[in-house]
Amino acid sequence: MIDQILTASVFAAALRLATPYMFASIGEMFGQRSGVLNLGVDGIMLMGAFFAHYVALSTGSAVLGVGAALVVGAVMGLAMAFISVTLKAEQGISGIGVYLFGLGMSELLFQRLVGTPRSVEGFTDIYIPGLSDIQFLGIGEIFFRHNILVYVAFLLVPISAYVISRTPFGLMIRAVGQNPQAADAMGISVARVRYMTVILGSMLAGLAGASLSVALLKVFQQNLTSGLGFIAVALVYFGRWRPVGILIGALLFSFVNALQLQVSAIGLDIPAEFAVMAPYVITIIALVFASRQTEKPDALTKPFERGE
Amino acid sequence: MNKRVMSLVLMVLAALLIGLLPSVSAQDVFRVAAVAPSATNDLAFSQSMFDALTKIDAEMGDAFEFVFQDGTFVVDDAAVALREWAASGEYDLIIAHGSQYGAIVEELAPEFPETSFAWGTDQNTFGLPNVFAYTAAAGEGGFLNGAMAAMMSKSGIIGVVGPIEVGDAKLYVDGFVAGAAAIRPDVQVQVTYIQSFSDVPLATEAANTFVANGADVLTGTAQMVVGPIAVAKENGIPWFGTQSSQAELSEASGVMFQVYRWDVVLMDMIASIQGGTLGGESYTLTLANGGLQMVMGQHGS
Numbered sequence: 001m002i003d004q005i006l007t008a009s010v011f012a013a014a015l016r017l018a019t020p021y022m023f024a025s026i027g028e029m030f031g032q033r034s035g036v037l038n039l040g041v042d043g044i045m046l047m048g049a050f051f052a053h054y055v056a057l058s059t060g061s062a063v064l065g066v067g068a069a070l071v072v073g074a075v076m077g078l079a080m081a082f083i084s085v086t087l088k089a090e091q092g093i094s095g096i097g098v099y100l101f102g103l104g105m106s107e108l109l110f111q112r113l114v115g116t117p118r119s120v121e122g123f124t125d126i127y128i129p130g131l132s133d134i135q136f137l138g139i140g141e142i143f144f145r146h147n148i149l150v151y152v153a154f155l156l157v158p159i160s161a162y163v164i165s166r167t168p169f170g171l172m173i174r175a176v177g178q179n180p181q182a183a184d185a186m187g188i189s190v191a192r193v194r195y196m197t198v199i200l201g202s203m204l205a206g207l208a209g210a211s212l213s214v215a216l217l218k219v220f221q222q223n224l225t226s227g228l229g230f231i232a233v234a235l236v237y238f239g240r241w242r243p244v245g246i247l248i249g250a251l252l253f254s255f256v257n258a259l260q261l262q263v264s265a266i267g268l269d270i271p272a273e274f275a276v277m278a279p280y281v282i283t284i285i286a287l288v289f290a291s292r293q294t295e296k297p298d299a300l301t302k303p304f305e306r307g308e
Numbered sequence: 309m310n311k312r313v314m315s316l317v318l319m320v321l322a323a324l325l326i327g328l329l330p331s332v333s334a335q336d337v338f339r340v341a342a343v344a345p346s347a348t349n350d351l352a353f354s355q356s357m358f359d360a361l362t363k364i365d366a367e368m369g370d371a372f373e374f375v376f377q378d379g380t381f382v383v384d385d386a387a388v389a390l391r392e393w394a395a396s397g398e399y400d401l402i403i404a405h406g407s408q409y410g411a412i413v414e415e416l417a418p419e420f421p422e423t424s425f426a427w428g429t430d431q432n433t434f435g436l437p438n439v440f441a442y443t444a445a446a447g448e449g450g451f452l453n454g455a456m457a458a459m460m461s462k463s464g465i466i467g468v469v470g471p472i473e474v475g476d477a478k479l480y481v482d483g484f485v486a487g488a489a490a491i492r493p494d495v496q497v498q499v500t501y502i503q504s505f506s507d508v509p510l511a512t513e514a515a516n517t518f519v520a521n522g523a524d525v526l527t528g529t530a531q532m533v534v535g536p537i538a539v540a541k542e543n544g545i546p547w548f549g550t551q552s553s554q555a556e557l558s559e560a561s562g563v564m565f566q567v568y569r570w571d572v573v574l575m576d577m578i579a580s581i582q583g584g585t586l587g588g589e590s591y592t593l594t595l596a597n598g599g600l601q602m603v604m605g606q607h608g609s
Contacts, residue, residue, distance in 0.1 A: 009520030116351065257510065261510075261517045264499075266498070276502065
């Protein structure tokens with residue numbers, strides 16, 4: 001029974017499902033570590049997904065599509081940063097505004113420019129020579145037969161961990177998020193750092209959208225993300241603002257999701273509603289425990305006022 | 309009679325002739341307003357109603373007008389639109405296209421007894437004289453699709469991606485399973501209800517799971533099937549669909565699609581309303597009454 005449930009394809013599915021969360025959550029982590037909560041992630045993902053798909057459809061190049069998603073993510077990040085950093089608007093509300101804008105605009109553009117769901121060639125799976133053939137424990141199938149964006153998403157974990165904890169830029173981000181007054185006194189431009197992190201995070205959210213529309217699904221439809229961006233924000237809390245924690249959260253959530261699909265597919269007599277609820281229940285339980293040992297940035301959601 | 313007078317007379321005559329030509333007065337126009345949960349191009353449930361109204365519009369010409377509010381997956385948003393339309397008194401028929409809107413229709417219809425309402429998929433008119441109900445016997449096409457899928461499957465494993473186990477989605481899936489079993493009792497039909505009508509990523513991964521488990525034929529229902537269709541295409545395996553034709557998207561994988569022809573029952577409703585009957589009747593699309601049609605895809609033909 002267990003070997004029917006815990007197949008290599010279930011683990012491989014978990015890695016695929018985790019990919020958009022990895023991009024979006026790590027991007028959101030950069031913003032939150034600097035003190036900016038961006039609840040517009042889902043809307044930015046939708047815009048990234050649409051533009052990646054539209055450009056890939058128009059040009060036949062998924063790479064150009066990814067480029068478009070990064071650009072549109074940067075533009076939306078700039079808008080979010082202007083609203084929350086320069087105008088000092090309430091971050092939760094402005095994030096919801098960005099989400100609704102992305103939801104509506106991506107739908108409008110899709111209706112006007114594409115009209116009906118159409119698939120694109122997108123990124124195909126890359127079998128890593130030598131490694132993809134490893135049969136032992138299904139390692140080859142689990143880790144080495146994915147499209148390029150899956151590999152990039154997981155490479156992002158050590159890269160972002162290094163940037164946050166070992167570079168001057170990471171130090172500035174942490175300083176601005178923990179104590180912006182002190183950072184300002186040391187000559188760090190709080191606004192500039194926050195602009196950079198929000199734009200970077202939004203570019204990664206755009207990339208998360210692209211990972212759906214030109215890599216994993218290869219199709220676009222209205223509200224394609226179905227609220228996935230909000231789970232990504234929760235995973236930042238789950239991961240306690242650390243890339244490795246986010247990785248664990250994304251994998252856990254995705255693994256339970258993949259598992260419930262497998263349980264359902266092989267016809268085990270478990271009510272579908274319970275199986276579908278499981279990933280969310282586990283996330284909520286984990287969030288409760290995470291909140292007890294929180295390493296939440298002190299200045300999160302607080303606009304910076306010099307001289308406070 | 310000089311030329312100027314002659315021209316004047318001709319202009320007056322022309323104006324009189326135009327005035328005498330039969331025309332559709334504003335009062336003769338049959339107006340319909342419809343609300344649907346997903347997009348008009350979802351290749352599924354909402355598109356089937358939009359296509360039906362577009363077809364009627366083409367057939368009736370100036371004597372028909374319709375407005376369509378799509379994407380109202382939030383039921384409260386739909387309620388606002390339905391109430392505004394009913395209160396305006398401008399529409400002869402207001403359609404709430406989604407079983408989730410039933411409670412709103414039950415509440416609004418008694419408040420606006422001069423307005424006709426229709427809703428589905430369901431057969432319940434709530435005993436109200438101004439409510440029509442409509443549904444589709446989706447199991448009929450599901451049975452045919454299942455039978456053909458069983459004949460095509462070499463592995464004997466077929467994957468079905470469903471949304472939530474209710475309404476015409478359940479009818480289709482149950483019919484599909486019965487059709488497959490009728491042709492090949494040994495066939496294994498794996499069914500997953502992902503508990504969402506719109507979660508394309510999860511539906512896609514459900515289809516991938518079926519393929520990993522050996523399924524060599526796929527089907528599904530509701531608007532999130534665009535993902536599973538992409539999986540079928542990528543793996544070069546046959547796809548069977550329902551609600552609307554998905555032939556264009558599924559390309560070489562598309563075998564057969566059960567298409568809802570709501571225009572068949574809508575034309576009946578329009579005739580009833582024009583005859584003074586505002587509701588009280590429920591309709592069912594079937595293969596026999598032409599409300600359900602089987603359309604072949606590239607793979608099928």
